[in-house]
Amino acid sequence: MTGLPWFAYRDGALCAEAVPLSRIAEAVGTPAYVYSTAALTDRYESLAKACADMPVLIAYATKANANLALLRHLGSLGAGADVVSGGELQLAMKAGIAPSKIIFAGVGKTREEMMLALKAGNTGIAQFNVESEPELHLLSEVASSLGVRAPVALRINPDVDAKTHKKITTGKAENKFGISYRRALEVYAEAARLPGLKVTGVHVHIGSQLLELAPFEQTFQLIAELVGELRAAGHDIRRVDLGGGLGIRYDDETAPDAADYAALLRRYIAPLNCEIALEPGRYLVGNAGLLLTRVNFVKRAEEKTFLILDAGMNDLVRPAMYEAFHRILPVKAPNSDAALAPVDIVGPVCETGDTFAEARPMPPVKHGEFLAILSAGAYSSSMASMYNARPLAPEVLVRGAEFAIVRRRPSIEDMTALEMPPTWRSEAKG
Template sequence: MDHFNYQNGELYAENLPLAEIAKEVGTPFYCYSTATLERHFNVFSKAFDGANALVCYAVKANSNLAVIKTLAKLGAGADVVSEGELRRALEAGIPANKIVFSGVGKKPHEMELALNAGILQFNVESEPEVRVLSEVATRLGKVAPIAFRVNPDVDAKTHAKISTGKAENKFGVPWQDVSRIYGEAATLPGIKIQGVDVHIGSQLTDLDPFNNAFMRVRELVDQLRKEGHEITQVDLGGGLGIPYDGTIPPAPENYGQVALQAMGNLGVQLIFEPGRLIVGNAGVLVSEVIYVKQGAERKFVILDAAMNDLIRPAMYDGYHHIDTIRQPNEADGTEMVDVVGPVCETGDTFAKGRELPPVSAGDLVAFRSAGAYGAVMASTYNTRPLVPEVLVNGDDFAVIRERPALEELLKQDKLPEWL
């Protein structure tokens, strides 16, 4: 459920017409709904009522400070993967002791910042990383709380580019080496082993891979405790999907049942890292039709949004439902079109052979489910400025990231003295 619905013949974000926002901020722009963010976080959290659980929002899904702050006010922690994301989480008011630091390539200066901040946990992904972390922590006179991210070699049955839990993926330490790695880490100064971490992929629409991974983690916790390690945290990652194309994924309640049944009475704090599930359907990308072009074999709807604004269709063949801002009239029917952007790449295609109501130049459309991995993955390719982001709250809205002027982009380049 989200709060983007047709009212009075046009598409609204909560109580505001998207067309009115477009008049003020221009197109394209991202629009997020506060009510949807709050609902999705609360529904997910409710799945673990009564359990010792911490929901750490995966900042990589949407790192706008206003989005993070909205979730921080609800009690969210944060899962971060860089110094920049850590700084964003702290700036948005998330306490350091509710932050976990993931990622395969943490650098010493990032570790130092996190140690000085006093984060809850480092999710360590390799033996070289834990040795560097030991050196940094010892130099600072601190102790780094860690969980190793283990790779359970479970097929998440998701897109190859967002699968993270198979043996062939770059993430985590090999399952068969876990005992040795934990044993060696326990001898390192400045390291406190406290947990186990697993994350098998993103946009999962089946609970079986989760159950398989969670049951393996439970067995691993029992094994590590027998080997003398005190395991107090289990990070089960994120990855539960959203209905991009109408496929209905499992409800958070059912996901929660699988997690709690697998973990049983282990006596640990459970950590979850939802990202897309919280913000995906809380955002839309609004764009204007520039031209409608009849080709030799296809009709093209050319928008002012491009692949640099929303990369998922080009990178992942990602599907986004497209709505016209003006509520369609059944009498107008639909037509089959390719929806494309203005960038000089054939890959700048949002949809092929999509049935849409007829549109003309100047009409507005909205890409649904664009709140996750949209603005955060945008670029300035073709010297196109990043698009603004807007947050709606009831009948009010604020621009939470402005569209930079082209002059600002040009000033970022510096000419050498010989030119």
């Protein structure tokens, strides 16, 4: 069994909801990303229901997966959007998410992106999460030039160890994110003096894929104390943005429960009587998707057996980038008594790092058979590339017994459409 109710074996075949994955593979080819509508709904509603007694905005972290069909579905459930670029801002609005439910985060916002956000929907976005004093001054300048006031929350770096992978921790003092909580009062005072700004919030985000609640609790306590200090200093703090970070199960981890997380909000943040913004990404989409792939070759070397897939690190970079674990299952259900043998599961990209698993116990798999790489809904398609001139994999959304292609596989013409030969103006030499 997969451990995920949306992806399960039925009559000997692995299915997405009620659709056999082999049928999707035959229709759209491989590799392909496959998402479950039911999974998206379940994950959003689990968090929304846990927080139903509090004024919570669930602003989906668009960077996890920016497919428009997924954005539209989450928006229809009530989600806002957390964006980190002008492109993501435009995608969120294209998906029908109101600017009033969009929060702009990120350490490197440009002048053009600020203008875009301030003009969005003629009313501007809900909030800018500002990460540095230079950004604060630039936003003040841009907003003043437009004759508007930008709603601002300062991102506080609490120097809390999130106990997650070093490449996705964001709340330690040595990380590039946020303003030290030790300087918070000073920087808030500076923000209040600047024209064009309306300081109304506090933001914090300590990392991704957190499997323990203790770092959240430590952070929430600190932020609650800070809000009290800021209000005492005269700042009208109306929103506390707690970022994302709730982890999911990839292997045998125990992921945090939404109800337990909400209990921390209820204990530390709800008494502040302000709006609460949450920015989950992976929690909503990570286990709602998989990467469907075909075995190109079974290569038996002197000391190892390799399963060489048609999916590569350009389709799913997490194992190469983060040493991340993903469960990998045959689409055709193996016999219950099938012997497992260790294999290296690799892709076709011309890199040794193009490896999904090493010495992974697997049942016998033949050339041409399909595999499913689970938990590929987050940071897979959104981080994909066309390295080795490999086309981006199509994306498929399943609803019950139906499926639809929500992004097609590009042709070589699509892949080169933005390129053009150089034109030179030669000057005659005397």
